[in-house]
Amino acid sequence: MNFYFEAAGVLDRLEERKTSVKSLLGSLPAQNRKRVTALVLQTLKYKPTLNEIIGTTKLLQLEKRAFPGSARNTAIVLVHDLLFAKGGIQAGDGPLKQAILRHKTRLHAELTKLKVKRGARTNEDLVQLADPRAAKIPRYVRVNALKTSLDDALADLNARGFSQGDTAEGKKFVQDPHVPNLLAFDAARTEMSSDPAYLRGELILQDKASCFPALVLNPPAHADANVIDATAAPGNKTTHLAALMQNRGTLFAFERDKRRFKTLETMLARAGASNVRAQNADFLSVDPHDATYARVSHILLDPSCSGSGIVNRLDYLLDDAAEEQEEERDERLEKLAAFQQSMIAHAMKFPSVSRIVYSTCSVHAAENERVVRAALLASSGAWVLAPRDQVLPTWERRGVQDELGDVGDAANLVRCMPGEDATNGFFVSCFERAPATGQSAIKRKLEADDDLDHKPTAKKRKKKKKKKTNAAGDAKEDGNRGDDDNDEWLGVAEC
Numbered sequence: 001m002n003f004y005f006e007a008a009g010v011l012d013r014l015e016e017r018k019t020s021v022k023s024l025l026g027s028l029p030a031q032n033r034k035r036v037t038a039l040v041l042q043t044l045k046y047k048p049t050l051n052e053i054i055g056t057t058k059l060l061q062l063e064k065r066a067f068p069g070s071a072r073n074t075a076i077v078l079v080h081d082l083l084f085a086k087g088g089i090q091a092g093d094g095p096l097k098q099a100i101l102r103h104k105t106r107l108h109a110e111l112t113k114l115k116v117k118r119g120a121r122t123n124e125d126l127v128q129l130a131d132p133r134a135a136k137i138p139r140y141v142r143v144n145a146l147k148t149s150l151d152d153a154l155a156d157l158n159a160r161g162f163s164q165g166d167t168a169e170g171k172k173f174v175q176d177p178h179v180p181n182l183l184a185f186d187a188a189r190t191e192m193s194s195d196p197a198y199l200r201g202e203l204i205l206q207d208k209a210s211c212f213p214a215l216v217l218n219p220p221a222h223a224d225a226n227v228i229d230a231t232a233a234p235g236n237k238t239t240h241l242a243a244l245m246q247n248r249g250t251l252f253a254f255e256r257d258k259r260r261f262k263t264l265e266t267m268l269a270r271a272g273a274s275n276v277r278a279q280n281a282d283f284l285s286v287d288p289h290d291a292t293y294a295r296v297s298h299i300l301l302d303p304s305c306s307g308s309g310i311v312n313r314l315d316y317l318l319d320d321a322a323e324e325q326e327e328e329r330d331e332r333l334e335k336l337a338a339f340q341q342s343m344i345a346h347a348m349k350f351p352s353v354s355r356i357v358y359s360t361c362s363v364h365a366a367e368n369e370r371v372v373r374a375a376l377l378a379s380s381g382a383w384v385l386a387p388r389d390q391v392l393p394t395w396e397r398r399g400v401q402d403e404l405g406d407v408g409d410a411a412n413l414v415r416c417m418p419g420e421d422a423t424n425g426f427f428v429s430c431f432e433r434a435p436a437t438g439q440s441a442i443k444r445k446l447e448a449d450d451d452l453d454h455k456p457t458a459k460k461r462k463k464k465k466k467k468k469t470n471a472a473g474d475a476k477e478d479g480n481r482g483d484d485d486n487d488e489w490l491g492v493a494e495c
């Protein structure tokens with residue numbers, strides 16, 4: 001029973017909003033920490049549902065002696081386990097357990113009623129529907145071109161009672177206007193995980209925004225094509241890339257986590273992605289100059305991130321928790337951003353790579369525009385952003401210029417806002433090698449910064465003076481020249 005009390009204690013202190021969930025869980029005695037953490041996180045996910053069920057059953061009023069006002073969270077964690085844990089309540093047979101079990105039938109019946117009322121088929125649906133942003137996200141399903149054609153998939157769906165409509169409602173689905181082969185279903189009423197076409201690998205459950213990176217990378221589809229997916233598991237983007245490559249050439253897929261690598265292998269097999277060479281390895285330890293990768297022309301980088309864009313994450317439930325959390329978050333973001341930058345810098349070292357897509361499911365500029373900015377500056381002008389017309393041109397929400405600063409045009413970046421774009425929060429950027437001739441705006445900017453940053457030596461002073469004289473001369477020749485240069489400096493990327 002102890003760990004139930006500990007979990008309830010964590011929930012109590014969270015409600016006081018004096019500290020963050022992370023530090024609370026970190027301070028628990030080591031022996032129970034894992035178990036209590038899992039229980040707290042699960043309970044938080046289901047808390048709105050549990051509160052409603054406990055309210056309608058009047059459990060606390062009926063069991064006042066077992067659960068006085070101060071023990072509300074103890075009742076919540078116990079009801080959580082009764083309704084949602086595999087083995088039910090994990091405790092002896094004390095009075096608190098008995099108090100809950102007296103209402104077992106009623107509690108289960110209320111859960112069933114609530115599911116019907118909210119149109120939820122599974123417990124997970126209940127969590128989804130409790131988050132107002134999630135209610136706006138349809139269930140997206142990508143037709144896997146490696147296993148079936150769009151026409152055949154549509155015919156199969158029609159034969160099973162689905163039909164195309166203007167909105168994803170009930171048995172009606174919509175063809176997505178931005179992503180070919182993507183269908184949107186009614187999230188509350190479509191249970192896809194047991195769908196036969198899904199089990200055959202013909203349909204892949206993938207959020208719309210998560211389909212953007214492979215589309216933007218636009219990998220080649222010929223026998224000599226060499227592409228890398230640097231951070232592959234669970235493999236949604238890998239199988240999407242393989243489909244766009246029509247299983248031709250070679251797609252090297254890296255995943256450093258052993259357990260996630262197994263999932264990747266399962267996904268690849270199910271999707272029939274036969275051109276993938278999956279390796280359980282750290283991308284950062286792959287030698288860019290190894291002959292195996294000499295012809296790699298495209299790299300997809302979808303590294304670990306805060307996941308703050310994912311609707312249903314705990315971050316959302318704890319959004320308004322203590323201030324300390326903000327500080328902790330900033331620290332975490334800084335660390336993530338440093339890692340993300342190192343991944344981009346590493347990708348840029350592959351000698352034949354001409355195009356790199358970097359994406360996150362984060363809404364924080366620290367992991368998005370600011371990482372892109374740092375990567376562009378670190379490349380000293382060798383890389384620029386691919387132009388908007390190659391980066392989902394019809395998608396309206398673009399990057400944040402103030403965060404990207406003067407190193408590129410934020411219109412070349414893609415953002416998705418949870419709750420507003422019918423997707424999870426997402427960010428996509430695409431780097432391409434700067435043209436060999438001419439100087440990129442970033443390079444010019446860096447040189448200028450360098451000139452400003454360092455005390456001019458006699459040689460530099462002389463050079464600067466000469467530059468100034470030339471500029472003055474040029475300006476005389478062409479009245480607007482000086483202003484144009486300024487525009488280029490500020491407005492930026494050569495794309």
Ligand SMILES: C[S@@+](CC[C@H](N)C(=O)[O-])C[C@H]1O[C@@H](n2cnc3c(N)ncnc32)[C@H](O)[C@@H]1O
Binds near residue numbers: 304
């Ligand atoms: C955001 S997930 C990738 C999701 C995947 N692209 C998809 O669409 O299914 C990031 C993955 O990268 C892996 N990862 C993180 N750093 C890595 C590294 N240095 N090398 C290889 N894999 C890495 C993580 O273990 C995690 O599985």
